[in-house]
Amino acid sequence: MPRWLAHLIVLALLAAGCGWAFSRLDNTWNWGLVWEYRAAFWKGWWMTVAVSLAALVVSSLIGIVVALMLRSTWPLVEAAARIYVELIRGTPLLVQLLVGWYVIAAAMQVGTDYRTAVGVLVLALFSGAYMAEIFRGGLDAIPKAQIDSGRAIGLTPWQVLRLVVLPQAVRIVLPSVAGQLVSLVKDSSLLSILSVGEFTFAARNVNSATYSTLESYLPLAAGYLALTLPLSALSRWLERRFRYEAA
Amino acid sequence: MNLAIRGLVQRFTDPRTAAATTVLDGLSLATGEIQALVLVGPSGGGKSTLLRILAGLDVPVAGTVAFDGVRLPTDEASLLRYRRTVGTVFQAYNLFPHLTAMQNLFLPLVHVHGLSEAAARERVREPLARFGLAAHAHKRPAELSGGQKQRVAILRALVVQPQRLFLDEPTSALDPEMTAEVLEMIGELKAGGTQFVLVTHEMGFARRVADEIALIAAGSCPVHATPTEFFDRCRDARVTTFLQRNLQA
Numbered sequence: 001m002p003r004w005l006a007h008l009i010v011l012a013l014l015a016a017g018c019g020w021a022f023s024r025l026d027n028t029w030n031w032g033l034v035w036e037y038r039a040a041f042w043k044g045w046w047m048t049v050a051v052s053l054a055a056l057v058v059s060s061l062i063g064i065v066v067a068l069m070l071r072s073t074w075p076l077v078e079a080a081a082r083i084y085v086e087l088i089r090g091t092p093l094l095v096q097l098l099v100g101w102y103v104i105a106a107a108m109q110v111g112t113d114y115r116t117a118v119g120v121l122v123l124a125l126f127s128g129a130y131m132a133e134i135f136r137g138g139l140d141a142i143p144k145a146q147i148d149s150g151r152a153i154g155l156t157p158w159q160v161l162r163l164v165v166l167p168q169a170v171r172i173v174l175p176s177v178a179g180q181l182v183s184l185v186k187d188s189s190l191l192s193i194l195s196v197g198e199f200t201f202a203a204r205n206v207n208s209a210t211y212s213t214l215e216s217y218l219p220l221a222a223g224y225l226a227l228t229l230p231l232s233a234l235s236r237w238l239e240r241r242f243r244y245e246a247a
Numbered sequence: 248m249n250l251a252i253r254g255l256v257q258r259f260t261d262p263r264t265a266a267a268t269t270v271l272d273g274l275s276l277a278t279g280e281i282q283a284l285v286l287v288g289p290s291g292g293g294k295s296t297l298l299r300i301l302a303g304l305d306v307p308v309a310g311t312v313a314f315d316g317v318r319l320p321t322d323e324a325s326l327l328r329y330r331r332t333v334g335t336v337f338q339a340y341n342l343f344p345h346l347t348a349m350q351n352l353f354l355p356l357v358h359v360h361g362l363s364e365a366a367a368r369e370r371v372r373e374p375l376a377r378f379g380l381a382a383h384a385h386k387r388p389a390e391l392s393g394g395q396k397q398r399v400a401i402l403r404a405l406v407v408q409p410q411r412l413f414l415d416e417p418t419s420a421l422d423p424e425m426t427a428e429v430l431e432m433i434g435e436l437k438a439g440g441t442q443f444v445l446v447t448h449e450m451g452f453a454r455r456v457a458d459e460i461a462l463i464a465a466g467s468c469p470v471h472a473t474p475t476e477f478f479d480r481c482r483d484a485r486v487t488t489f490l491q492r493n494l495q496a
Binding site (some may be wrong): 143145146148149150151152153154155156159163164167168171 | 302304331334335340341343344354360
């Protein structure tokens with residue numbers, strides 16, 4: 001059976017199942033009312049894109065630095081990185097956002113104008129812990145002989161990192177980073193609890209204004225899928241491409 | 248070149264168990280004025296460890312090394328400068344897989360020795376052609392055979408015009424045919440006047456190419472001789488046992 005046909009069959013079954021469930025629903029659809037709020041959805045969707053991209057950039061930087069720290073021979077540096085990674089990965093993002101905003105940002109007297117910035121920062125710190133493990137894996141995958149070769153031709157340690165290790169590690173981790181971006185897009189929905197005007201926050205507002213819950217949240221699912229499906233495809237494509245290159 | 252090693256000691260400490268292993272145990276060796284020194288000996292005897300010290304990649308715990316009367320430095324900044332004057336080739340994984348053969352050659356020329364891309368291109372053109380690699384210059388290492396990879400690796404060490412080469416078992420990861428093509432290249436370098444220190448298990452080649460042969464075993468250098476003495480006249484049990492085992496392998 002060709003792959004596209006298999007996909008089509010599964011999707012058809014899924015649609016039938018969902019169609020049946022929705023048909024049993026005693027609900028008067030009110031799409032017209034929600035349609036009037038399309039500008040809010042659109043604005044929120046772009047905010048989600050922007051927040052995710054910003055968090056991706058910051059968390060990549062955090063990830064690289066923390067990955068290097070995890071490999072450090074200095075016990076204090078390694079311990080700091082390890083504890084950061086385990087604390088972040090072991091606690092819910094929800095709690096991190098609440099603590100980050102209502103405790104830490106409040107203690108530092110950060111104004112409410114900066115809620116988006118704080119949200120992005122907490123999201124980046126959250127994602128950075130996962131990035132660090134991804135990058136550490138990528139760095140570990142570079143054979144020590146490569147570093148020796150770099151030193152042998154007279155590269156400085158910084159040049160070995162920049163010209164030899166990082167370009168290879170980045171290729172190895174790209175598929176996982178694209179996968180992490182998928183999580184990041186969905187995780188950014190939690191920023192709505194800080195009233196950051198992203199996609200989920202927009203849907204919540206539309207819901208409270210129209211009392212049309214499904215009409216507000218179903219577009220939300222579609223909007224996230226529009227972002228995450230291409231990213232998943234990109235991740236798989238990168239994975240295939242890297243396999244061919246390494247063969 | 249003239250190599251003088253005195254009381255070289257190298258120890259490695261396992262970071263987990265803190266147990267120390269002595270790999271070089273007061274090794275001393277003084278060569279005459281030679282072009283090619285070949286190090287042979289059983290695995291784990293310390294050949295590669297010695298070569299890494301000679302190449303300025305590791306610093307010994309104790310002892311001194313001098314080439315032509317000039318002592319090797321022990322601080323990293325001076326060692327970096329020293330490494331820029333020599334070339335080193337390892338068993339395998341020498342080439343950077345994300346760069347083409349040509350870019351691999353460019354890396355030291357451009358980033359270490361400050362040549363422009365155009366000057367680097369000019370510098371590598373003739374050697375690439377001479378060693379039959381011109382047609383492969385734009386391939387990535389994954390598209391090259393093992394023998395081609397090692398020849399590019401040797402070329403990368405050569406194009407910076409080093410004072411001497413260090414070759415650590417450059418053929419041990421290759422099949423016989425590819426071994427032959429790499430050895431042929433090293434033979435040509437010998438004929439062309441390049442100075443080198445070579446670690447190898449290829450005894451026939453060692454005999455042909457070496458001016459002096461040193462047996463490295465159990466962290467020291469018990470025997471050091473010309474090829475004829477080493478292979479034909481040496482009565483030392485360590486040499487005869489080693490050669491015997493090598494024949495059986």
